[in-house]
Amino acid sequence: MPSEAPAQGGPVLRLSGITKRFGALVANDGIDLDLARGEVLALLGENGAGKTTLMNILFGHYSADSGAVEVMGKTLPPGQPGAALRAGVGMVHQHFTLADNLTALDNILLGTEPLWKPGLGRGAARARVVALSRDFGLAVDPGAMVADLSVGERQRVEILKALYRDARILILDEPTAVLTPQETDALFETLRRAVALGLSVIFISHKLHEVMAIASRVLVLRHGRLVGAVTTTDTDRHKLAEMMVGAEITPPAPSRATPGAPLLVLDRVSGPGLRDVSLSLRAGQITGLAGVSGNGQGALADLLSGLATPTAGRFEIAGNPPGAWSPRAAIAAGIGRIPEDRHRTGTIADFSLTENAILETYADAPVSRSGWMDWTHARQRAEGIIAQYDVRCPGPQTRIRLLSGGNMQKLILGRVLGENPRVILANQPVRGLDIGAVTYVQNQLLAARDAGAAILLISEDLDEILTLSDVIHVISAGRLSPAFPRGTMKPADLGQWMAGHGFGDHGNEEDRKTGQGDKGQGGSNAA
Amino acid sequence: MRLEAIADPTLARSLGLPALALVATVLVGAFLAMLAGADPLQTFGLIVKGAAGSKFALLETLNRATPLIFTGLAVAVAFRARLWNIGAEAQLYAGALATVLIGTKLALPGAALIPLMGLGALVAGGLVLLGPVLLKTRLGVDEVVTTLLFNFIMLLLISLLLEGPLKDPMGMGWPKSEPIPRDARLPRLVEGLRLHWGFGLALVSAVAVWVIQTRTTLGYEIRAVGLNAQAARFAGIPVGAVLVKTALLSGGLAALAGYSEVAGLKGNLTLDLSPGFGYTGIVVAMLALLNPLGVVVSAIFVAGIFVGADGMSRAAEVPTYIADILLATALLFMVLAILLTKFRVRRG
Known part of the structure; x- marks a missing residue:
């Protein structure tokens, strides 16, 4: 048609x-x-x-300066x-x-x-x-x-x-x-x-x-x-x-990963929104989490971010159970967190780039010494991130609300990666970004992986999961599927899991025969 | 009509609109003066003269501004962290109570009593706000309600004490406390002028709050929590602890108003110590856009209107209530001006 x-x-x-x-x-x-x-x-x-903007004009939410509908x-x-x-x-x-x-x-x-x-x-x-x-x-x-x-x-x-x-x-x-x-x-x-x-x-x-x-x-x-x-x-x-x-684009083409030791382990962990979740994040590997939004991704991210604590199961970071669990403890344990909502959780809109750059490290020397802020060091930190991560902005004193989503995300990326985290939680890292920024963020994550970080990539975009992940889990109703290595699952197979089929209480669907070598073109959608 | 956000308002907009608000306030005041049958120009002339027309008037204005600077700072500090402290009145009375208790019950020389009373007031005010804040952080109880209701509890408690254990036996039956010793009074700022060191302490406090907000780790935490508590919590800022520290600071500042009024001006504690300084502090802080240095200016402005209106009503036949109306109008127009610096009104 x-x-x-x-x-x-x-x-x-x-x-x-x-x-x-x-x-x-x-x-x-x-x-x-x-x-x-x-x-x-x-x-x-x-x-x-x-x-x-165009649709808002069509709907009369804005009136156009000129032109007619x-x-x-x-x-x-x-x-x-x-x-x-x-x-x-x-x-x-x-x-x-x-x-x-x-x-x-x-x-x-x-x-x-x-x-x-x-x-x-x-x-x-x-x-x-x-x-x-x-x-x-x-x-x-x-x-x-x-x-x-x-x-x-x-x-x-x-x-x-x-x-x-x-x-x-x-x-x-x-x-x-x-x-x-x-x-x-x-x-x-x-x-x-x-x-x-x-x-x-x-x-x-x-x-x-x-x-x-x-x-x-x-x-x-x-x-x-x-x-x-x-x-x-x-x-x-x-x-x-x-x-x-408006330019030639080259999507990231990840090389084979060389996974190392498990850095973060969840063993049959339950908590608010999570049921019996077992997950092992290995050094030098991107673990993709696919699923329809609202199926426990937020709960898992909150757990790794330090915002929530498990009610049952074993939770270990580098082989040790964490003590009192909080966002600060998560940062101290070497978990770099890229939050899902960069506007509401990742940044403070009316803070400058400088103030946002030190949001997670403001209490540590040299930015803060015995209760006093050293704004010179803070601004240097921001300038370093702006230069290294190509954040387009008028300067470090600009309020971050004036930046585009892509530049905001680059600042968050710089803030997180600058601490050399051993584990990275990347929750919807490219949602709403333009293609240039998407490629940039994805390449930075791949570089962090190659440098030995264990990465959990949460995304609702199946193409992104399939392109970047070395292993894939599907989350549905708070339960986690087994780990599927790269290339063993087609989008349609993952879709079955995303719809909630195969989680033990549906018979032997885990034995489903899967195709191989699918590079995640999302071809099954183009029926 | 709809509001459209303005990403980065121009300087002309952010300065011009508040100026326009003041002009509009004056126009409303002029209209009211005409209603009262007076000449508006003369009325305003008398207000200005009453507030700043003589050395005596000016000092009276600064004296009146002193407690307002403290309560204004208390509100500005708390509101900056989105802690809605409506209870500066209660904290003021707690400070006054602590001042009187220490000043009358401890037999110490004045040089020791003066700092001790101030310290006691600070602690008492902080503790009064601590309760509502813990209820907020632990149980999610709305602090607007608790701090507001605390004002009445505190006033009734003072009333109880002044009719009972703290009643001055030499007070001819009036509900007032014994006075603190003469040598425990705050000295004059300048010898021979009726302005005490409470005003100096208020100025120092304003600068201190400004330094805390812009230069210290706590100030950074307070601003982060106020602007976006969700992001602050995610970044590892201990939101609950920051709110507790904010409460101690805010309550302490409001209590210094009570300390300064008792130790600097009145000498004893009565039920009419504060004609609503705690509530007016909210107006002062809002007019100053929560800026601690701006609080000094807006407190003097507000005090000037009150003092000036007193003087004016003695000379012209316009009631002093015009001061309350002017203040309320100024606040409303200022809030509107602030809104319009951030948003543009669109038709349709």
């Missing part, structure tokens, strides 16, 4: 000449976009390329969030906007029914939701509590919410970030049905193979400008990546 969409009449959505400035920054620079009936259009671009031939009034919704544009955000304590049906109806007519037309509404889920292949039990639904099911509820409001245009913002490969396939099936029924879809992503698999046309944004408009039949992943970055 992916081919040039038939031009029946005019486009269903037309953005013309959209320009938006934030101070000196031009977030959108004269962007034109036409969306035809029944097509999937991918919007591709790095973080900060202007995708989100037309839906079905009618110009939308700028700056009115309701207008796009009423015109039939539905958006599925990356972070869901559902009420946990209501049923799926209630969430779908929320805001569509007048408050003073409770219950009226509920039966009909239910029938309509059931019909919609059948037509679009969105399997959801309307009576289920949202709190009990999986992430994939919640996303389906979000899509149903839009469809129930008669959306003719669906916008999905990074929809696959939280899905297993199987769930991604199911989502794509839904999108294909939707366009077959005459809907149009804008698919925002930076995952190239998914864009190639689902979209018919691709618009590439870079630095707020439209730098390319191609049909997927005329391009390939490599060309798209170059267009997106």
Whole structure:
């Protein structure tokens, strides 16, 4: 099906000449976009390329400095969030906007029914939701509590919410970030049905193979400008990546690891969010942790970070059980921690780069001596990191909130790696970074591995896990799969584990025959 | 209407808007003076004259500013760590109580009593805030509620003591304590002028707090905890211990207001020692944007409005309550100005 969409009449959505400035920054620079009936259009671009700004203008969250938004031939009034919704544009955000304590049906109806007519037309509404889920292949039990639904099911509820409001245009913002490969396939099936029924879809992503698999046309944004408009039949992943970055890119190609002694060992450890977890992090090896978000990755990271203590099981660092466990003890034990949320956990937004650079070592000489800070040393520390890790910033006194995510992450990386940690916890180290920064961070982790560090890499991006890891564990509902050496598992096999199959209570699935030599191209998604 | 964050406000914006807030305050005051049937220009002239028009007026303003500097610092220190200490009033009275107890019960020379009373006040104020903070760090009890309610507990406790064991037998039945000895009073800052060393101590405290915040490890910890406790905890900063230290510092500073009022001005403890200095300290600290050196300026400004309004109401027919209104208006406009330096208002 992916081919040039038939031009029946005019486009269903037309953005013309959209320009938006934030101070000196031009977030959108004269962007034109036409969306035809029944097509999937991918919007591709790095973080900060202007995708989100463009969608916020479409939805009236921002008003453009110039340019117009037309839906079905009618110009939308700028700056009115309701207008796009009423015109039939539905958006599925990356972070869901559902009420946990209501049923799926209630969430779908929320805001569509007048408050003073409770219950009226509920039966009909239910029938309509059931019909919609059948037509679009969105399997959801309307009576289920949202709190009990999986992430994939919640996303389906979000899509149903839009469809129930008669959306003719669906916008999905990074929809696959939280899905297993199987769930991604199911989502794509839904999108294909939707366009077959005459809907149009804008698919925002930076995952190239998914864009190639689902979209018919691709618009590439870079630095707020439209730098390319191609049909997927005329391009390939490599060309798209170059267009997106504006330069040749070489993904990291890790050499074989030479694993050493286990530096951190968990033996049947349980705790909040973890069940019977056994894990051994070896020197000179990257251990990848795959899994759908919210399945215990956070609990395991908290444990290694010193924020949580195990309630049962054996926990050893370099052969010894740690004493009183705390973040400071973890740092002292040589664990370098790259936290999942660099904005809220990894840095203090209103602190300068200098103040952020010493966040974990502020109490030690020479930065601090008998209670007094030596800001000269602190600034030197920051300047060293800025120079060595190529942090782009006006200077060490800049507040870190003004930096891009990539530069923020480079500072964290410098802060962590500068202490020569024996164990590194890298939790979503490249999430939300642009390709240049991704490559940089990944190469730094590989260098640390080759220098003998034991690394635990937690990521929701299966491609990243497959590319970088020497061994892979899958985490599901707080349980850990056995270790799979590099090249023994295909994405689809890992997807089975991610969905919770194979953890002992499902018979002999651990004996599943696995393919070999798969280099993690994520090819199974491109059905 | 929506708010749009401004990443890096210009200098014109961050200075111009607070200035505009002051102008708006003056306009509101002028309107009120007109309502009271007075000439607005004359009213403001009288306020300024009453606050700073003579050496006597100026010294009176500085005297009134002294406890406000202490309570303002107490609030600024605590708020910097996002510890919402609404209980400076209670800590002030704890400091005053400690001062009177040490000053009247220990038979020591004044030279020994003066530092001892100050030390006692510091400790007493810190301990009063320690309870609410431990409840917060251990059990998650909201310190806004506990510190606020402590104000009433402390006032009732003082009332109980002044009607009972601490009642001055020579006090003609008034609820007041015995006075501390003459030689235990804080000396005048300049001989012959009615300004005592409490003001000097307040200035020294402001500088000390500024040094603590910018130059010491504790100051770094306090700012980190206040700006982002989650990141601070992750980085290994002992958040609970930092809050306890902050509480001891904040409570101690507020208590020095009580010490300075008793040992420098009043000589004994009464129930009307503080006309709400603890609460006004919140206004002082907010107007100063929690900057310890700014607290000195804003405390003198606030004290000037009160003293000036007293003088003005004696001369013109405008009630002194205009001072409270001016202060409240100034705070509201200033909070709005601060908001508008950080956010831009957008239509739609």
